[in-house]
Amino acid sequence: MNLGGGQVVNKQSMMPSSSCASWKSTAGGGSSGGGGGDGGVPDQFPAGLRVLVVDDDPTCLKILEKMLRNCNYEVTKCNRAEVALTHLRENKNGFDVVISDVHMPDMDGFKLLEHIGIEMDLPVIMMSADDSKSVVMKGVTHGACDYLIKPVRIEALRNIWQHVVRKRKHEWKDFEPSASADEQKPPEEPDYSSSANEGHNWKNTKRRKEEDDEAEERDDSSSLKKPRVVWSVELHQQFVAAVNQLGIDKAVPKKILELMNVPGLTRENVASHLQKYRLYLRRLSGSQHPGGMNTGFMGSPEAGYGSISSLNGLDLQALAASGQLGQLPPQSLATLQAAALGRSNNSKSPISVPVIDQRNIFSFENPKRYTEVQSQHLPNSSNSKPMNLLPGIPTNMEPKQFVSLHQSGQHSFGSMNNQVLIQMGGQNQIQSQTQSQGQGQGQVQVSTNPHHGLRQPVLSSEMLTRGGVVDLATTVYNPVVSQASSLVDFSMNHKTDSSGNSYPLGGSLGISNITSTSSTLQGDVNLDTKVSRRGIVPSYDIFNDLNQNGYRDWGLQDVGGLTFDQSPVLLQHNRPSGQEIGGQNRNLTSNKVIFSPGVETGAHRNGSNIGQPRNSYVGENPLRVKAESLNDGSSHNTLYPDHYSQDDLLTAILKQQQQQEGVGQPENEFGFDGYALDNLPV
Amino acid sequence: MASIAQLQKQFIEYTTTLYSEGYLNDQFKQLQKLQDESDPNFLVGLVSVFLEDSEKLIKILETAFKQKTVDYEQVSLHVHRFKGGSSSIGAQRVTSVCVSFMNYCKEKNLDGCLWCLQQANHECILVRNKFEVLFRLEQQILKAGGSIPMME
Numbered sequence: 080m081n082l083g084g085g086q087v088v089n090k091q092s093m094m095p096s097s098s099c100a101s102w103k104s105t106a107g108g109g110s111s112g113g114g115g116g117d118g119g120v121p122d123q124f125p126a127g128l129r130v131l132v133v134d135d136d137p138t139c140l141k142i143l144e145k146m147l148r149n150c151n152y153e154v155t156k157c158n159r160a161e162v163a164l165t166h167l168r169e170n171k172n173g174f175d176v177v178i179s180d181v182h183m184p185d186m187d188g189f190k191l192l193e194h195i196g197i198e199m200d201l202p203v204i205m206m207s208a209d210d211s212k213s214v215v216m217k218g219v220t221h222g223a224c225d226y227l228i229k230p231v232r233i234e235a236l237r238n239i240w241q242h243v244v245r246k247r248k249h250e251w252k253d254f255e256p257s258a259s260a261d262e263q264k265p266p267e268e269p270d271y272s273s274s275a276n277e278g279h280n281w282k283n284t285k286r287r288k289e290e291d292d293e294a295e296e297r298d299d300s301s302s303l304k305k306p307r308v309v310w311s312v313e314l315h316q317q318f319v320a321a322v323n324q325l326g327i328d329k330a331v332p333k334k335i336l337e338l339m340n341v342p343g344l345t346r347e348n349v350a351s352h353l354q355k356y357r358l359y360l361r362r363l364s365g366s367q368h369p370g371g372m373n374t375g376f377m378g379s380p381e382a383g384y385g386s387i388s389s390l391n392g393l394d395l396q397a398l399a400a401s402g403q404l405g406q407l408p409p410q411s412l413a414t415l416q417a418a419a420l421g422r423s424n425n426s427k428s429p430i431s432v433p434v435i436d437q438r439n440i441f442s443f444e445n446p447k448r449y450t451e452v453q454s455q456h457l458p459n460s461s462n463s464k465p466m467n468l469l470p471g472i473p474t475n476m477e478p479k480q481f482v483s484l485h486q487s488g489q490h491s492f493g494s495m496n497n498q499v500l501i502q503m504g505g506q507n508q509i510q511s512q513t514q515s516q517g518q519g520q521g522q523v524q525v526s527t528n529p530h531h532g533l534r535q536p537v538l539s540s541e542m543l544t545r546g547g548v549v550d551l552a553t554t555v556y557n558p559v560v561s562q563a564s565s566l567v568d569f570s571m572n573h574k575t576d577s578s579g580n581s582y583p584l585g586g587s588l589g590i591s592n593i594t595s596t597s598s599t600l601q602g603d604v605n606l607d608t609k610v611s612r613r614g615i616v617p618s619y620d621i622f623n624d625l626n627q628n629g630y631r632d633w634g635l636q637d638v639g640g641l642t643f644d645q646s647p648v649l650l651q652h653n654r655p656s657g658q659e660i661g662g663q664n665r666n667l668t669s670n671k672v673i674f675s676p677g678v679e680t681g682a683h684r685n686g687s688n689i690g691q692p693r694n695s696y697v698g699e700n701p702l703r704v705k706a707e708s709l710n711d712g713s714s715h716n717t718l719y720p721d722h723y724s725q726d727d728l729l730t731a732i733l734k735q736q737q738q739q740e741g742v743g744q745p746e747n748e749f750g751f752d753g754y755a756l757d758n759l760p761v
Numbered sequence: 762m763a764s765i766a767q768l769q770k771q772f773i774e775y776t777t778t779l780y781s782e783g784y785l786n787d788q789f790k791q792l793q794k795l796q797d798e799s800d801p802n803f804l805v806g807l808v809s810v811f812l813e814d815s816e817k818l819i820k821i822l823e824t825a826f827k828q829k830t831v832d833y834e835q836v837s838l839h840v841h842r843f844k845g846g847s848s849s850i851g852a853q854r855v856t857s858v859c860v861s862f863m864n865y866c867k868e869k870n871l872d873g874c875l876w877c878l879q880q881a882n883h884e885c886i887l888v889r890n891k892f893e894v895l896f897r898l899e900q901q902i903l904k905a906g907g908s909i910p911m912m913e
Contacts, residue, residue, distance in 0.1 A: 138811040138846040145795050145803060180845075182838055208845035230788045230849040233795070 125240030126151035129173060133163040133191065134180040134206070139229065143178065146233040160186035167199055174201060175243045178227075178236075181207035181214060189221045196222045200250075202242035206231060212325070212334060219333035224346065226333060238342060245345055310352055314341065318352060327360065765907030772898045776912050784891050789851030790912060808892050811850045815885045818843045822878050826871070836874065837866045843881065855884045 130152045134140045140156050147154040155174070157163040160183050167174060177195055181188035192203045205218040208229040218226045224242040227235050310318070321338035322330040332350035339349070779785045796803045818839055825836050844859035858880045865873030899909050 136842055136846045136849075137814050138807065139849045141807050141810055142792065142849050145792075145800075145807075149795055182841055184838075208841060208848060229845045230851070232788075232791060 125243075127153055128240050128243065129153045129155070129175045130239070131155045131157060131163060131167065131174045131177045132179075133157045133160055133177065133183070133188075135159070135183045135185075136180065139180070139206075139231070143231065143236070146231070146236050149233060150237050152236075159183075160188070160191045164191065164194055167195065167201070171199065174199075176202045176204065176224075176239055178204045178206055178239070181205055181209060181218070189217055192218070192221045192223055200246075202246045204239060204242065212329070215334050215337065216329075216331055219331050219346075223333070226337060241343065241345065245347065314339075314344075315352075317341065318349065318356070322353070322356065327357075765902060765905045768898065768902045768905060769907055769910050772895075772902060773910055773912070775895060775898060779891055779895065780912075783853050783857075784888055786851045786853040788849065792851065793912065805896055807850065808896075811846055811852070812885065812889050812892075814846055815843065815855070815881075818846075819878065819882050819885065822881075826875060826878065831869075831871060831874075833866050833869050837863065840866060852884075852888045855881060855888060858884055 128150075130147050132140060132143045132147070132154060134143065135158050137158065140158060144154045144156050155166070157166065160179070163177070163179070164186075167177070179188050179191050183191075188205060188207075192205065195201055195203050202224040203222070204225040204227060205223040206227045206229060207214060210228045215226050224246070225239070317339045318335065321335040324338060325331070325334055330353065332346045332353055335353065336344060336346050336349045780790075792804060792807065821839055822836060825831060825839070840859055840862045844856055844863065847853075847855035847859060858877055862874065862877035862881060865877055902909055
């Protein structure tokens, strides 16, 4: 191989070209593929991947070549961009991916990137010793699939095949827009997906979610069912941290992806997640005022909530059944929540948030709905804290909050976002958002609520007990669930605190707490319903939903009451989340808004974005998660404005519950794997 | 004639100091792992390439600074290249100099740049010597029939 000057194009074949070809053909759904068996590709893939490396630095070129060969890739070296371009043109289908340096003497790396993108549409990975944001950004804007910083490590190169798969998937999608990609997915695809996703819950979640959210998915990705990334709470937290680090204005998917450094996560995943998150934030900021957010979730104004207590834990399904869910969008959320909670919402607004706190959870839903509720119930309203049901919002669950949620219903989601966001920053931020945290409990943030101890957990516990599921769906908001108390605090609780509802979740969000709390909550009525529903606001879910559905508000909505539930609920359904929930709850204590642990399961979100509320963000980064959900949040009860109709939410909730231990489906509601609001029989 | 064990011990000790003194870093370790039986001279070849390239770059930089008006943009690009190559191979001290060099370029500080250029040259010579000793030790071990110990 020549490292030195001149044009060096060395082709080192590691694998018989047939393997590449075959892979190509399968993947490309028709790409020419040189022949070679097509069956074997999945097994071999990504071995034999044909990589073209372009770098004027001979040292790097040699190193890259060696590393790529060690990954069993077929490597061709080039030290001149022009030569590389010629080579590419001469072998139209000769390469699968291109890795190019940014600074080259004969041609700017970005130019080369553009050329390749236009002429050959191959995935291009940029590389440089320069890691300044501007350069990386340039890579993103010019369409680079990835950006590697020198010195490049072999680990970074091992996963480059994902870009190829991704691109192919997109291509397929384009080619067969009508043919439902779902079924149609090229047969090989699943193989790739599996190989690609091994180790990720994507597949699992995805599969599940795909079924559940077929509709949603279709919306998103017409023909192809892309593997869904489950935005677990952790993942979401990472995401939020990255976004914060970059600054929300400057956060671009590529850079976020880099900062997150999550293997297997694609830029597209981040991009869609970011989109949702942005919406969430917007909503949050919109509904700064109290109650804005919360109300959203709270969903049906009292009507539903009256029953909320019953909802808690009960029957999300019942709710769904009652058809309340039907109302979902603004109400749906509430309904869902209610359903989650226990579905008391049978009346039109299932969510009736009897508990003002609950509202917080649901604040996403229509503010209006909540207002009603608020006025009525919110016994807690004493707190007048805006219910931060919304995931973003620090749900102090105080009744006030709830009220506020109500008002801003929409905002709640948005506010939730804020809150959520804030959380990220420092959990307490949400509180600030939540307006008057006053009690500190309401705030979803969990952390912020000093008092939350009680409230929040209570909520969650309540939620959990109640409907178990409820929150999941609705709880998206569960910001505080963790810690048991803090979570639920969504404004709704503030009453609870007093009443003792304070969600004792405390500590282990797990359901155990909830149970205890639930009982208490029940007493509060408001809390109960709220709590149960909200309890867990899978913060994470929110995003999931967002991702999946395009920002569901759910995150926020649930936050209010669900938050707590989320945790418990989440726990349940998400099994993994369950634990997480517990953990999340813990998080709560740490003053983090804990979005429903379920969220963490990550898997969930994508799948089931049921309607929205599912996402009770239980804790974990309630903020974060919520943010996502909040995006859609639009506080009106449509947690998932886009995709999830109330039915979905209910379904999701129900599903969460079921999953959880009887509650609907665990996770997936908002991203929880289990939860699929969709499942809720609306 | 030292025994294989002795040679190996020497090798390990020497390598350890190279790392502790900052001549080489983890990146080099990674590269060492890449070497296998199919390509036993990979590292040697790679280091030669690096050293050659470094010499070239230094010459280019010297020329650039001799100009009446120094084109800092160009100089920057070269230093950037230098930095990339040295970091890829794990020649840590060289990379550090390059980093300072870049900063001086940004400031258009001629004195600073010249000093860095001198340092870069110096560090390249040093690391070249280190590599030579290292490879010689390796060769001795192999000749004696032993195997090169893997640094953890």
